[in-house]
Amino acid sequence: MSHTTSSTEGLECKGELLNRVLGGIGSSVDQRAFDVHITRCESCRLSHQLCGDFERIGAASDDSVRISRIAAAALVRRQREAIMPFPAKQRKLAWRVTLAALAIAGSAAAAAATYPWLKGEASHKTGDLVSVSVPVHTKPAPSLTEPESTTELDQNESEQQSDESERSEAEPPQLPPATNNSARAPEAHARNPQPSAVQDVKATAQSLFREANQARRSGDMARAVKLYQQLQRQFATTPEAQLSFVSLGRLLLESGSSAAALSQFDRYLGSGSTKSLAAEALYGRGRALKALGRQGDEAENWQRLLSSYPKSPYSGEARARLQTLR
Amino acid sequence: MELSILTDPLERSVGENTLPAWRGDHLRAVAQKAAEGNQEALQTLLMEVGGPMLRTVRKVLGAHHPHVEDVAQDAALGLVRAIQIFRGECSVQHFSVRVALRTALLARRHLNVRTKVGDFSESEAEILDDTEDSPLDNLISQERRRILRSVLDQLAPPIAEAVALHFMLGMTVPEIAESEGLSANTVWSRLRLGKRALRRILAEDGRLADLQKRAEP
Numbered sequence: 001m002s003h004t005t006s007s008t009e010g011l012e013c014k015g016e017l018l019n020r021v022l023g024g025i026g027s028s029v030d031q032r033a034f035d036v037h038i039t040r041c042e043s044c045r046l047s048h049q050l051c052g053d054f055e056r057i058g059a060a061s062d063d064s065v066r067i068s069r070i071a072a073a074a075l076v077r078r079q080r081e082a083i084m085p086f087p088a089k090q091r092k093l094a095w096r097v098t099l100a101a102l103a104i105a106g107s108a109a110a111a112a113a114t115y116p117w118l119k120g121e122a123s124h125k126t127g128d129l130v131s132v133s134v135p136v137h138t139k140p141a142p143s144l145t146e147p148e149s150t151t152e153l154d155q156n157e158s159e160q161q162s163d164e165s166e167r168s169e170a171e172p173p174q175l176p177p178a179t180n181n182s183a184r185a186p187e188a189h190a191r192n193p194q195p196s197a198v199q200d201v202k203a204t205a206q207s208l209f210r211e212a213n214q215a216r217r218s219g220d221m222a223r224a225v226k227l228y229q230q231l232q233r234q235f236a237t238t239p240e241a242q243l244s245f246v247s248l249g250r251l252l253l254e255s256g257s258s259a260a261a262l263s264q265f266d267r268y269l270g271s272g273s274t275k276s277l278a279a280e281a282l283y284g285r286g287r288a289l290k291a292l293g294r295q296g297d298e299a300e301n302w303q304r305l306l307s308s309y310p311k312s313p314y315s316g317e318a319r320a321r322l323q324t325l326r
Numbered sequence: 327m328e329l330s331i332l333t334d335p336l337e338r339s340v341g342e343n344t345l346p347a348w349r350g351d352h353l354r355a356v357a358q359k360a361a362e363g364n365q366e367a368l369q370t371l372l373m374e375v376g377g378p379m380l381r382t383v384r385k386v387l388g389a390h391h392p393h394v395e396d397v398a399q400d401a402a403l404g405l406v407r408a409i410q411i412f413r414g415e416c417s418v419q420h421f422s423v424r425v426a427l428r429t430a431l432l433a434r435r436h437l438n439v440r441t442k443v444g445d446f447s448e449s450e451a452e453i454l455d456d457t458e459d460s461p462l463d464n465l466i467s468q469e470r471r472r473i474l475r476s477v478l479d480q481l482a483p484p485i486a487e488a489v490a491l492h493f494m495l496g497m498t499v500p501e502i503a504e505s506e507g508l509s510a511n512t513v514w515s516r517l518r519l520g521k522r523a524l525r526r527i528l529a530e531d532g533r534l535a536d537l538q539k540r541a542e543p
Contacts, residue, residue, distance in 0.1 A: 015499070018498070019498040019499060019500060022496055022497075022498050023498045023500075023501065042525070043521060046521060046524070046525065046528075047492065047493070047521075049470065050470060050471075050474060050493040050524075051492075051493055051496045052467070053467040053468075053470050053471050053474075053493075054385050054471060054474075054493060054494045054495075054496070055496060056464075056467060057381060057384055057385050057389065057471075058381070059377055059380075059381060060389075063377060063380060066380065066395060066398075067372075067373060067376035067377060067380060068373070069395070070372070070376060070380070070395060070398050070399045070402050071369060071372035071373055071376055071402060073399050073402075074372060074399050074402035074403040074405075074406055075365070075368060075369065075372070075406070077399075077403050078368075078403060078406045078407070232365075233365045233366070236365070
């Protein structure tokens with residue numbers, strides 16, 4: 001054991017015992033020796049106490065919802081980076097965070113990859129890291145069991161679809177902000193917009209969404225699921241993809257895939273986009289939570305629906321269910 | 327949350343007891359596919375490591391800080407970017423948690439999240455795993471955590487990082503040295519400086535002294 005201890009300094013111990021105990025490779029003999037050691041060594045005692053203090057920090061009961069939201073927002077931002085040129089005015093935190101992550105990966109290649117960002121070059125390219133191509137053709141999604149019954153979407157949804165599509169044709173594509181933090185709001189226009197490419201992207205997202213809805217209405221659920229998933233993979237930042245979270249969530253719920261359905265509703269609600277179908281998403285989310293037996297989360301969900309959308313068509317059912325849960 | 331079918335079961339089944347720890351890492355296959363740009367893999371990866379990453383951000387900022395979720399999102403985005411050059415020298419979860427730690431430390435500096443010793447704004451109880459500790463012991467732990475966070479704000483970034491990796495993630499000196507590409511002596515020096523600052527403030531904190539006196543038999 002190569003260490004020195006000093007009762008006055010207490011900070012010079014190099015803590016081989018501590019390394020073994022903390023690293024989980026200490027024997028029972030080591031542990032006993034360590035228990036004696038920390039009565040004399042202030043440095044190791046401090047490490048032992050504080051490491052234990054932070055080890056106690058745990059998870060909140062609603063963390064799964066939070067994590068879904070965080071993951072969805074991060075993926076949307078990543079997709080946005082892949083499509084749009086990186087803004088000239090980068091928030092310092094954003095690129096410094098990336099540099100920090102690259103430093104962990106720790107290679108000269110990483111440093112070279114960030115060089116264009118450091119120079120602040122304006123170009124259509126978004127830098128080596130973010131220009132990783134999003135695969136156009138991906139493996140087909142796993143098939144799901146056919147649902148026993150289907151329900152028609154509200155007229156509201158098709159109205160929303162045409163509204164969203166009309167808005168997206170009239171204006172540049174509105175990419176949803178990741179969070180409520182206004183510092184993250186994207187610039188109103190791309191630096192060098194490429195109208196034809198943007199138009200192609202919108203047209204394909206629209207046609208996919210249209211086909212998926214048609215498949216759903218005609219009862220071809222497997223095809224509808226496949227098309228919604230393709231839309232979400234290939235055009236994640238489009239309004240159609242955002243709406244599809246609710247459509248697909250309902251299909252998955254009706255087919256018995258409650259956990260996957262919950263994920264879809266969470267992605268919609270956490271996406272930061274204009275929430276035209278938020279009440280529908282909350283309703284679906286409540287049903288998914290009920291199917292999963294998560295009564296605490298379910299009750300919280302109904303409360304949220306009632307407080308945010310008290311006049312929605314789902315309020316009656318929400319109140320009745322809350323009554324049952326109490 | 328259900329694990330995606332993208333996790334390769336063969337990664338888990340072959341020689342886990344004999345290969346180095348990271349070879350049995352069930353997230354390696356997912357990470358590889360995520361690095362190739364597979365969106366489902368990215369989703370799966372974030373859902374799998376999101377919990378530990380969120381927990382790490384809480385450790386640095388404090389559980390009830392209003393920016394926890396924003397910073398966790400930044401960390402998730404940082405991971406999505408960095409996974410493409412992840413070389414598998416540690417487990418995917420370990421890599422993710424370190425990304426989260428660095429992101430949160432940067433955020434502390436840039437969001438001006440600074441608490442002075444004596445500022446009790448972090449007094450709200452944190453989210454803790456179930457323990458058998460008494461409420462008083464929990465209060466003492468909470469106070470020590472608050473003091474460590476405030477000390478981080480006063481340290482130079484390299485020292486703050488070493489301190490955070492050691493106390494918040496429980497990494498040993500050899501582990502920090504290896505992961506950061508530093509010599510063990512450099513890590514020891516940084517930790518020594520950090521502990522000196524911490525020790526001084528712990529000794530001066532009246533509230534902690536009061537709590538510890540109450541805890542004495």
